[in-house]
Amino acid sequence: MLRTFRTGGEEQLRPAATASVKGGPRVIIFALDGTGPEPLLEAIRSGKAPHIASLLGAEREAGLFEHAYAAPRALTILPSSTIAAWAAIFTGKPPALNGVPGDEWFVRETVTFHAPVPVSVRDTLDVTKVVDDDLVGKSLKVPTLFQLVGKRSHVSLLSVHDGATLYTTIAPAAFVDVVRRLISGTMGGDNPEHSLSAGIDLDSVQKVAKAIDEQGVPDLQVVYFPGIDIFTHVAKDRLAGQVRYLEAITDKAVGVVLDAYRAKDALAGTYVLFIADHAQMPTLNDGQHRLGTDDEDSPFGLIEKSGFRVRRPLLTLGKLDKDYQAVLAYQGFMAYVYLADRSTCPHEHDPCDWERPPRFQDDVMPVVKLLYEANRTGSPIPRLKDTVDLIFARKPISQGKNASPYEVFDGQKLVPIRDYLTAHPRPDLIHLEKRMNELSAGPYGNRAGDILLLARACANVPVDERYVFAASSHYTWHGSACWEDSHVPFILARQGGSGDKLRTLMAEFGGASPSVMALTPLVRELFRQ
Secondary structure (H helix, E strand, O other): OOOOOOOOOEEEOOOOOOOOOOOOOOEEEEEEOOOOHHHHHHHHHOOOOHHHHHHHOOEEEOOEEOOEEEOOOOEOOOOOOHHHHHHHHOOOOOHHHHOOOOOOEEEOOOOEEEOOOOOOOOOOHHHHHHHHOOHHHHHOOOOOHHHHHOOOEEEEOOOOOOOOOEEEOOOHHHHHHHHHHHHHOOOOOOOHHHOHHHHHHHHHHHHHHHHHHHHOOOOEEEEEEOHHHHHHHHOOOOHHHHHHHHHHHHHHHHHHHHHHHHHOOOOOOOEEEEEOOOOOEEOOOOHHHEEOOOOOOOHHHHHHHOOOOEOOOOOOOOHHHOOOOEEEEEOEOEEEEEEOOHHHOOOOOOOOOOOOOOOHHHHHHHHHHHHHHHHHHOOOOHHHOOOEEEEEEOOOOOOOOOEOOOEEEOOOOEEEHHHHHHHOOOOOEOOHHHHHHHHHOEOOHHHHOOEEEEEOOOOOOOHHHOOEEOOOOOOEEOOOOEHHHHEOOEEEEEOOOOHHHHHHHHHOOOOOOOEHHHHHHHHHHHOOO
């Protein structure tokens, strides 16, 4: 029996625009959190996902279906993490321009730590704020897709919903409870149909269907499925578990929405997109491979040994804890380190002036060198040896100026990423320079820290040698620059449409290798068709 949640309310975010005339352009976006393209295609080809398969039609060749086109090499942003990726997808702008760089981040100007998806912290307050207070919308510095198209837009559950007409949710407390169980390691994940994840996804689409029945078909409908990612993190059989979830739960949920459109005679001619924020990388679910937060052997402890007072991994701090000189924000396979100019707060209980950038030689480089040596030799913390792949840093920039691109520390000096890769080719790190620049170089690039750590992670590294920056352990993680969790599904379908024509249309937005950020300009173009 499925476990269900009481369905939450709906919020009219702005006055409803006039619905499209019958036959006008309509778009549905199924936002599949944490879904890899291979598991999705396996589910479609298995015959056990009939709603999605029938929409796409017969597969003619790799990526080309009778009524759909699936870009074979679509890539997400860096880091391949939930909040940053959805922010980029639904604005069409990268983190350095849109202001949302990860699942956690620190804002120097307001001295605020945000964790809409907790990774280093265990506090779920910001999870609630995503739903109740539009935390992500208030953090964005650019317009969302909903603001750009100016259409009648309904959004279900997605963290990015600023500018939508209607926002539907399940009960926020129920979703927060699932996240709390996930980060505490108390959630099981062997049977999709008995999972809490399924309750979230299936209850949310009932709310979508009810809104369509009562308020009519919107021009743009976004349906977010967080349960896929949650289930995959805790499934012991990892990606095989994801396939079973897609077959048993996701396809059923997609069918509910498609049936609601059919009931209104509105599915024919509607464009349907399937896209994910990231895929998954198998990891060991143990404490040994988790670069945590709460002991002297963690990265927190290492930076304290360099002479910095490190911010505790909490959302809310007591008065005596606000004198920190360093902040860490975790992204799974990435970590951001923010440093203060310690000359503004040399003594215990002195609050730092975070609007001033750290000093390059006196603050940044000592930490960079300590991190490098700990990774190379295990000194002064043996368990940190060989846990980090690359260490990035850059010269700090004053507030109000564009942050500089990150560079790689080679043990002696900082080297531009392009030069480093020329000397040390890394084909496993996909489009590293371009995606790192999109994260770090721009007006909000400083939100990705003063130092960035990339953990050992890619598939060419044995699973027992992969490490993750997180307070919790799971069977899969993401956040790297590797193909395995950067490669995502990006499918454009249209009932009764031509797969060949959809492929031609997609060619204008990256063709076989689009960035997920192409979704926003693509949808804007679809409304002009």
